[in-house]
Amino acid sequence: MVIGFREGVSFDRHRSNWDGTGPRPISWCMWYPAVTSAVESELSGASWFVTSPVAHGAPLNNRAGCYNLVLLSHGTGGSAAAMEWLGHGLARRGFVALAVSHHGNSAIERYRLEGFACLWERARDLTCMLDSLHWIADIASHINTRQVFVAGFSAGAYAAMLLLGAQTSSSPFYGLGAARCGMLNSRQFPDIATRIPRLFLESAVFRESWKRMSASYLDTRFTAGLLLAPGPSVLGFAADSLAEIRAAVRIVVGDGDKVAPASECSDWLHHRLRNSMLEILRPNVGHYIFLPKPSRLGLRSTPEYFTDVDKIRRSSIHARLVETSAAFFHSTMRNDRL
Template structure:
């Protein structure tokens, strides 16, 4: 295997030494609506020159945030880029912790908020169709490559995408997988319904109508050839991805699956298994974290976080629960190590 992010181990070691003298810069920017879509709010994390002034971003009463230096100057040089796609109903805050781990190793990180899905937005009920998600990522990437002032210099040969849950679905679309509504819903007339058949209202909102007929844009090819690697964190839904298109994915893919299933999120592990089973074996890494839940990939909850979430959004406190074996900080250490180890390898 050839190195993906750095030409040699010596270069990686030099970068790590340099990063010891840097800080995590953070800023947000807005991309105006284009002819085919909506405006995008993009959060950016990047290696920055230490200034001494810090603040915590992404923190609230229930969740811890990340200490950053807002609007700090970029460090000079061209750097690898990771684009992040949050899960359904989420925002950049959910993967804030991953961004911090990546920046400490020399990456620039960018995450658009997929419009209408963040619980913090006034229009949270206006869920965007599925095909808008990969388009959001590609628009973000184009903006960063065209404007060095947004996040500094980007190495065009070292670009990856990380997605959690529906963000993992997004990442697979960008890698070249194609989704079929007919395949996803083919067993919905059986007595024992597959998980994807139990949410017809949601499926309708994201582009699949009640009779199983999908908007043609759902089946389009949203592959972005600029992306060189994909990390899918407990992704879903997956049952509608055409196996032949998964087999043709050319970029390396890391699939990290949670070993603990909860009643609130059923069959997500089966989705990860399905993806890993049909991707090319030579360029796919599949790992299961036995004591992680689907929500272990989100930010760390404060000691009373579950109670606070439950009070604000009854029935949602489960987002603070893990598998019971280790705390979320320990799980995050394993997850970030797996991601960083994977991203060092060029599997094209």
């Protein structure tokens, strides 16, 4: 199968960027089944990741009629490109996969403290993209928008849960929520908790976002979610909101995860959901197994993200996860008339 690829930037006109100077940007990447006559080539430019060849801008293969869409949310400080292994893999199995880079929390731009503290804005990024499919009109008309799936890694899993109905009761970085989550900090902002009070004083955009922390981001178009190594931010969810979620949820985490230990995060979430399944990858599988296979540049730049325990083959784990994830999404599909 030939896989098409497109990328671009959309904007949420209802939210400001963190500087307060314009609409919130949402950069995106998309993988999809392309026409068989399209020619695949390698992505150009330096990258931390090993990626598969794609047909840039190729027309959609519309012989399948209607495609199911999976929206992808990256981990803290990552990018849409970090979800390539899953997006490309799902496209090979007949899905359209759309990954976004979350403003202020993405490696494609300058990191912003606001982007790390206000993780709930991620959910609206995904809803905005689903609302704005008109910019890919040739593909949008072939997408089933009644049953949409979501997948997220680490902080992306938090965003996925918001779309399925979870509501945040407290910030994992500040106040009572920080105490509950063990004074959670980020690699990029190890002093995040002490800097939040200053943001309240200096940034009107931040204050408005903070007011939205406990809002409902439920989007009933999302009918199932795949959570890869959900991070400690999920501990800030209100338990009663989790109990009300009816969508199917599949949680996958490594037994050697030191960033988001299964017993503290995934297991906690699994036991509060009525329709979830939990898979623990063994043995000695770490948090960053859900990042792509590294290029030489990636391995040299951040070996801690890409160095796995001996005998662990990241590409093999990814291949199996793509298969089981596609099967999971297929198992949740309804037979609605499109």
